[in-house]
Amino acid sequence: MNATALTQPGVPMKVRDVSKRFGAFTALDNVSLEVAAGELVCLLGPSGCGKTTLLRCIAGLERQDSGVLYLGDRNVSVLAPQARDYGILFQSYALFPNLTVEANIAYGLVGSNRDVLRKRVAEMLALVGLTGSEKKFPGQLSGGQQQRVALARALAPAPSLLLLDEPMSALDARVREHLCTELRQLQRSLGITTLMVTHNQDEAMLMADRIAVMNNGQVEQYDTPQAIYDKPATPFVAEFVGQGNWLPFQQRSDTHAQVGGMNMRLAADAGQATSGRLFCRPEAISVNPARHEENLFPARIQEITFLGNRCRMSFELNHLPGHALTAEVGTQDLPHFGAQDILVALPPSSLQVFA
Missing domain, CATH: 2.40.50.100 (RNA polymerase II/Efflux pump adaptor protein, barrel-sandwich hybrid domain)
Known part of the structure; x- marks a missing residue:
């Protein structure tokens, strides 16, 4: 199977001067960054640094107070979430417990005829290594298998952008490392532009092309994992990473x-x-x-x-x-x-x- 045919070609993403406040609290303070087509970028930082708020603004689940968001050449700043052409994988996986694996993956394929839908679900299950699990329910799967189903559901509509919100945090260390490697290999083979939120620096170092280290609503350093480790730009980055x-x-x-x-x-x-x-x-x-x-x-x-x-x-x-x-x-x-x-x-x- 040609994995690259299962998603749209990766497109660049741009964040320009995005700010977000919740009352007197500034969650994002004029954040700017660019993600190249096909690149995997990690937003890394402690709790409350703004990384999840930024991902939610990109997804349209929060509305930024100011700033502009681009996916490719499209300004998606004020579009509804369903119009932004992304797949998202949450920390909790958010699978429907009363639906089979097949039905969970097909949930985002509204409007497809039965044959197209069945073919697409089969392609997604093969992609994540779960062929034969179509009729199982989420409760019959391990945590790692549930994460793969959620990933297959996110990729099923062939999005241009993949958003990952701490997708490994519910897994034990050994399974997490194995799935990080698998997900990275899959992302590279698909060439899908990916933005991942994590507070785990080992995950970021293992997976990212570039890392945006965030603190107090700002990006303190945006560079390759090696550059961030070898030449931290600020005392916070030096102390937080390694x-x-x-x-x-x-x-x-x-x-x-x-x-x-x-x-x-x-x-x-x-x-x-x-x-x-x-x-x-x-x-x-x-x-x-x-x-x-x-x-x-x-x-x-x-x-x-x-x-x-x-x-x-x-x-x-x-x-x-x-x-x-x-x-x-x-x-x-x-x-x-x-x-x-x-x-x-x-x-x-x-x-x-x-x-």
């Missing part, structure tokens, strides 16, 4: 920053602030490096936590007492850390400056 270390510095030159009694060399693209905090990922720190590295300082181990395939080490730099930092090391390195006194290297390329 783990991190923060070191206060008092002053800096073009090439160095003064941290306590230490003079740390910085890379040319570290940032522009003359005072503030240095940011560093735990896995970037070298512990007892085999050869001399820059920014090498004595430290003292406080605690080592076993995490399966790696260990998280908490330590203090001798020249910065009372300020706990963490590094991540492989379990094979544990025998080398019998003593509490160690050397750690903070590579200049891993340090980022924030005011």
Whole structure:
């Protein structure tokens, strides 16, 4: 079966200066972003950041106070939801418990004759790997199977845009990871433009072409998963995505920053602030490096936590007492850390400056 024939070709989507208020609360504050045709973009952020409100405005389930929404060349800002040409998959799946799988998928195909409808349902079931489940009811399916039925229903009308509202949150971790991979592969094969809301950064990293990190109704950074992780644009993004270390510095030159009694060399693209905090990922720190590295300082181990395939080490730099930092090391390195006194290297390329 040719999957690309089962949906319309992906179209770009544009959000221009969209704002939404609920009384005195500003849920969206002049949000703008573009999603390319066939791209999967994740809206990532904590509860209350505005990501679900933005998705609901795009879907027409909420009306924005200002701003414009485009799907392809069409201005859909004031259109009714059913006129916007999208499929949507909710967190709860929203299947009708009294309807069979076949009837649930066919629900959005109003007006189709019986033969066309039956063929389309069969195509959708084959697409999501549930052929043979036509006559079952949602209560007879697992959570993962129900999610696939809901996805098949969203795709059945061949929409130009797919909206996903935390579709994996009700599933356990193992099933979630498996279905994230399946959904991503299906989205790529269909070439359907997709916008997904999630608060789970692992889901966003696994699935997205680009991620819009949202906070307080605004997009703080919109970039690829790797760029957001390696070069966070704001302290919020640095803290929200992954783990991190923060070191206060008092002053800096073009090439160095003064941290306590230490003079740390910085890379040319570290940032522009003359005072503030240095940011560093735990896995970037070298512990007892085999050869001399820059920014090498004595430290003292406080605690080592076993995490399966790696260990998280908490330590203090001798020249910065009372300020706990963490590094991540492989379990094979544990025998080398019998003593509490160690050397750690903070590579200049891993340090980022924030005011």
